[in-house]
Amino acid sequence: MKIAVIGGGAIGLLVSAYLADHAQVTxxxxxxxxxDQVREHGITLKRKKNVKKVKVDAKVLRLDEAFVHYELIVVAVKQYSIKDIxxxxxxxxxxxxxxxxxxGMSHVTLAKRLPQRTIYLGVVEHGAMKETDDVVTHSGVGITRVALFKGGDLISFQRFHSDVFAFMQENDWYEMLIQKLVVNAVINPLTALYRVNNGEIIHNSYFYKTAKAVFNELHAVLRLKDPTAYWNRVVDVCEKTAQNHSSMRKDLQQQRKTEVESILGYILEEAAKRQINTPIIHFVYNGILGLEDSGSEGR
Ligand SMILES: NC(=O)C1=CN([C@@H]2O[C@H](COP(=O)(O)OP(=O)(O)OC[C@H]3O[C@@H](n4cnc5c(N)ncnc54)[C@H](OP(=O)(O)O)[C@@H]3O)[C@@H](O)[C@H]2O)C=CC1
Ligand SMILES: CC(C)(CO)C(=O)C(=O)O
Known part of the structure; x- marks a missing residue:
């Protein structure tokens, strides 16, 4: 099987390295x-004390690329780059x-426009850090959930399964994305604003109150079926990743654009459609955009 992976960031390198055990990856x-670097040296995959070099083909993405020989294209760029892809x-x-x-959620609207008959949406619950252009660290072992978004189910992702890189097929793409969205919408912006590790959101009683307030607004907008289960998931992720910096915090530290538009921006759009007031989410959203604009967190 031939697979194309678009985007050589943390997730693109991680996925390419693991899928290369089961398929021919470019x-x-x-x-x-x-x-050039990846073609010449392969991808170095680090996990705890294990270091493995994986041979992977690599090319620059060009407009004359027709992707004719691939069964699957994996899109691993940030939300804000999807429109370019x-x-x-x-x-x-x-x-x-x-x-x-x-x-986040913004890619869903763009995915609807594509001509491909079969589209899957996935949620990555691994932690990955790109060290250099050809070196990635698998910093947290989780799973990748995949759900069919449209078309006939053509690929069994179980075939790519390994002990440390597992796949779980989900039935309901919306539910799967919303579960991750709620976790990211509470943890990422608050850890970035307060400049704290994920665990602080629940261990500091003042931050906890703000997290709960953000969550309550999310619930009002998204009408979560079982809010307690959603909140417990947020707490669980804070516990399990207590020492980690969220991706939004890292993005601001490195003076990069964040994915706040496709996380809180999406919630605010939904709130506007349903005429629901979300002052706390507005405050947090503008705070992140302000920090992005001033580049001040990197100092
Ligand atoms: N990292 C993690 O642990 C996790 C990430 N995710 C999600 O996965 C997604 C990807 O994140 P991540 O890998 O961390 O992001 P990165 O910023 O590490 O990587 C994005 C990559 O996309 C590349 N890219 C951007 N535009 C193009 C383009 N036009 N053509 C080809 N490549 C392009 C960038 O290239 P260049 O380097 O040249 O700019 C970069 O290598 C995000 O939505 C994130 O939220 C989910 C769970 C965990
Ligand atoms: C789950 C969490 C919050 C882990 O840090 C994450 O997905 C992120 O940082 O983007």
Whole structure:
């Protein structure tokens, strides 16, 4: 089986390295230097004390790429880069399946426009850190959940399964994405604003109150079926990743754009449609955009 992975960031490198055990993987990068590096040296995958070099082909993503030989294209760029990838996917064959692996919700609208018959949405519960263009650290072992978004179910993701890189097939893509969205909407912006590790959100009683207030607004907007279960999931992720910096905190520390638009921005759009007041989410959202704009967290 031939698989194309678009985006040589933390998740693109991680997924390419693990899928290469089961398939012929080509990584499509934005920069030529990275494609050359990966083609020449492979991907170095680090997990605890294990270091493994994996051979993976790599190319620069170009508009004349037709993706004709691939059964699956995995999209592993950030939410805000998806719009740049769409023109490439529009040219890919209709019979090639596409899997999106983003946090947040904005990609769902864009995915609807694609000509491909089969589209999957995925949620990555691993932690990954890109060290250099060809080195990735698997910093937290979790699972990857995959749900069919449209079309006939053509790929069994179980075939890519391994002990430390497991896949779980889900039935309801919306429920799967919303579960992750709620976790990211509470933890990521607050840890980034307060400049704390994930655990502090529940261990500091003042931050806990704000987290609960954000959650209550999320619940009002999304009308969560079982709010206690959703809240318990937020607490559980804070416990399990207590020492970690959230991705939004890291993005601000490194003066990069965050994914706040596709996380809180999505919630605010839904709130506006349903005419629900969400002052706390507005406050947090503007705080993140303000920090992004001033680049002040990096100092
Ligand atoms: N990292 C993690 O632990 C987790 C991440 N996720 C989600 O996975 C998604 C990807 O995140 P992550 O891998 O961390 O992000 P990164 O920022 O590490 O990687 C994004 C990659 O996309 C590449 N890219 C951007 N535009 C293009 C383009 N036009 N063509 C080809 N490549 C392009 C970038 O290239 P360049 O380097 O040249 O800019 C970069 O290598 C996000 O939605 C994130 O929320 C989910 C769970 C965990
Ligand atoms: C689960 C969590 C909050 C872990 O840090 C995450 O997905 C992120 O940081 O984006």
């Amino acid at each position: 990584l499509y990068t934005r920069r030529k230097e990275q494609a 769409i023109p490439y996917l529009m040219k890919a064959p209709k019979h090639t399946s596409v899997l999106f692996l983003q946090n």
